[in-house]
Amino acid sequence: MEHGATGGAVLTQALVFLGATCLVIPALRRAKLSAVMGFLLIGVGMGPHVLGQMADAWPWLNAFELREERPTALLAELGVVFLLFIIGLEVSFERLWALKRYVFGLGLAQVVLSTIAIAGVALAFGNSFAAASVLGLAFALSSTALVLQLLREGHQIATPVGRISFSVLLMQDLMVVPILFLVAALGTDASSFSGHNVLFALFSALVSLTLIFTFGRVLLRPLFRWVASIDSREVFIAAAILAAIGMATAAQSAGLSMGLGAFLAGLLLAETEFRHQIETDLEPFKDLLLGLFFVTVGMQIDIALLLADPVMILIGVVGLFVIKIAIIAPLARVFGIPWPRAIGVAFLLGQAGEFAFVVIAVARGNGAIPEATADYMLLVTALSIFVTPFVAALGGRIARELANKDTTIESDLAQEGGHVVIAGFGRVGQTLADILDKQEISYIALDSDAAAVAVARNRGSPVHFGDSSRRDVLASIGAANAAAIVVTINNPAAVDLIVTQAKQAWPHVPVYARARDGEHARRLHQLGAALASPDTMEAALQLGEALLNGIGVPDEAARRIIDERREAEIVKALYQAP
Numbered sequence: 001m002e003h004g005a006t007g008g009a010v011l012t013q014a015l016v017f018l019g020a021t022c023l024v025i026p027a028l029r030r031a032k033l034s035a036v037m038g039f040l041l042i043g044v045g046m047g048p049h050v051l052g053q054m055a056d057a058w059p060w061l062n063a064f065e066l067r068e069e070r071p072t073a074l075l076a077e078l079g080v081v082f083l084l085f086i087i088g089l090e091v092s093f094e095r096l097w098a099l100k101r102y103v104f105g106l107g108l109a110q111v112v113l114s115t116i117a118i119a120g121v122a123l124a125f126g127n128s129f130a131a132a133s134v135l136g137l138a139f140a141l142s143s144t145a146l147v148l149q150l151l152r153e154g155h156q157i158a159t160p161v162g163r164i165s166f167s168v169l170l171m172q173d174l175m176v177v178p179i180l181f182l183v184a185a186l187g188t189d190a191s192s193f194s195g196h197n198v199l200f201a202l203f204s205a206l207v208s209l210t211l212i213f214t215f216g217r218v219l220l221r222p223l224f225r226w227v228a229s230i231d232s233r234e235v236f237i238a239a240a241i242l243a244a245i246g247m248a249t250a251a252q253s254a255g256l257s258m259g260l261g262a263f264l265a266g267l268l269l270a271e272t273e274f275r276h277q278i279e280t281d282l283e284p285f286k287d288l289l290l291g292l293f294f295v296t297v298g299m300q301i302d303i304a305l306l307l308a309d310p311v312m313i314l315i316g317v318v319g320l321f322v323i324k325i326a327i328i329a330p331l332a333r334v335f336g337i338p339w340p341r342a343i344g345v346a347f348l349l350g351q352a353g354e355f356a357f358v359v360i361a362v363a364r365g366n367g368a369i370p371e372a373t374a375d376y377m378l379l380v381t382a383l384s385i386f387v388t389p390f391v392a393a394l395g396g397r398i399a400r401e402l403a404n405k406d407t408t409i410e411s412d413l414a415q416e417g418g419h420v421v422i423a424g425f426g427r428v429g430q431t432l433a434d435i436l437d438k439q440e441i442s443y444i445a446l447d448s449d450a451a452a453v454a455v456a457r458n459r460g461s462p463v464h465f466g467d468s469s470r471r472d473v474l475a476s477i478g479a480a481n482a483a484a485i486v487v488t489i490n491n492p493a494a495v496d497l498i499v500t501q502a503k504q505a506w507p508h509v510p511v512y513a514r515a516r517d518g519e520h521a522r523r524l525h526q527l528g529a530a531l532a533s534p535d536t537m538e539a540a541l542q543l544g545e546a547l548l549n550g551i552g553v554p555d556e557a558a559r560r561i562i563d564e565r566r567e568a569e570i571v572k573a574l575y576q577a578p
Contacts, residue, residue, distance in 0.1 A: 039291040043298020079289030080145045084259040085244040088266020099167040107171025114140035130186040131369045138359040141172045142349040159440040161344040176257040186368040208254030224274045240278045300382035316380040321350040340399040347395020351384035421482045423468035424489035435544045444477045483551040487513040503528035
């Protein structure tokens, strides 16, 4: 069967991909393996290097082969675009600005140091300066698509590890333009390259990004209000796709990453009333197209080339992870991140990224690297992405082991910030702590009952003895850097005092409080509480949902978590009833 750029060939490829997805992904899900791994395996097994080779002996297998064609690559790229668009919908400008230290500090330092280290190792292995530089620039970046999908599958986007990883990936996306210019400068035809040209190009890109942001902010909300007014789901979905692809195309035209443009579109729409409907409507498109992206990565793995020189390939893949982990983990620690989280982030970001395929193509085209080196880099890139789910799982286990042994973790949390402070560790406080634990969101609690604190600490809970109504005690556990303060004490006067002092001392930190009744709740709102809930078990659940939303958990996910907890409380009450 002949395949080409015809509609029939594209339809056949789509059928093969969908059929393989329906067979392989459910099987791997039953085996508790990531869907990412399933799509990668589909790409390896049904790509040109395995099934394609077998088809030479059995031509009928051609009908089931996935081929590297432009329509397939385009659809795969759209998967990354939709992923970044959905991520943008889940992030607000306030949350993004809160991450600036990690984006422009940790992220930039990681890219620079990784580039230098990887290039230095490549030079030591006998590569030319140009080839070594391309290796450093290509491998310094990580896979945005893979890491964010793994975080989403593990419900870790809103956790500290998720936020830090996302910050570094965002900085890497911003580095796409300068890296492409540097790769162009390393080519054989770089006579037109100069520092002045690079600065001008970067300035042009910044102006373009500003224009895209400005026009997007002006146009997107009126567009969606107009579309929503006709009450047509089909047109609404079309508008959402238009926003994602339109902004991505505008960014690409300005020399920026398509994913960065899509993320910006999602960020703009996250401030509107349409974000939840858009996220729900586009989720199926994103998951399937992103799966196709991972399939195309798997198709890059040439088994014959791997078997021809397995030692060098293994050295390349293992060496890449070792170098990046050895850089990212200590660097994260320098930025005040506790060792367990630093290890988790480093193992997540140790692979090469999808942008390496673009860098390699540019470098190969302008003569910066020879063909053999380009083939080697492609295989190392694809294999590093392939093994990342296993490496990330290993990093998670190491991080959990370190967290169990690290007695300084709570003081590190207080310095780093991003945790939740719980004032009062009675039934409501424990319910909130349990909700946060299940979402891997860190907290530090205070309670004035020494016996209850001892019991909680024996269970491994980060609870301290102290008077929550004292500002200096709250400050000692990092209230100034907290993502939120939750007051669960069953004493209206003490609650009033804590809310008042917290808002006076740290007006930027949202405060959620337990109220005695409706009148008390209104008074707490006047004192500055973001939410005050009347005094029942439902108060803990309402506080929990508001808290999860406030620290970055998507609304739909927060509602699902609280609903599951509410059902569990109902079942518990039925069993305890006389």
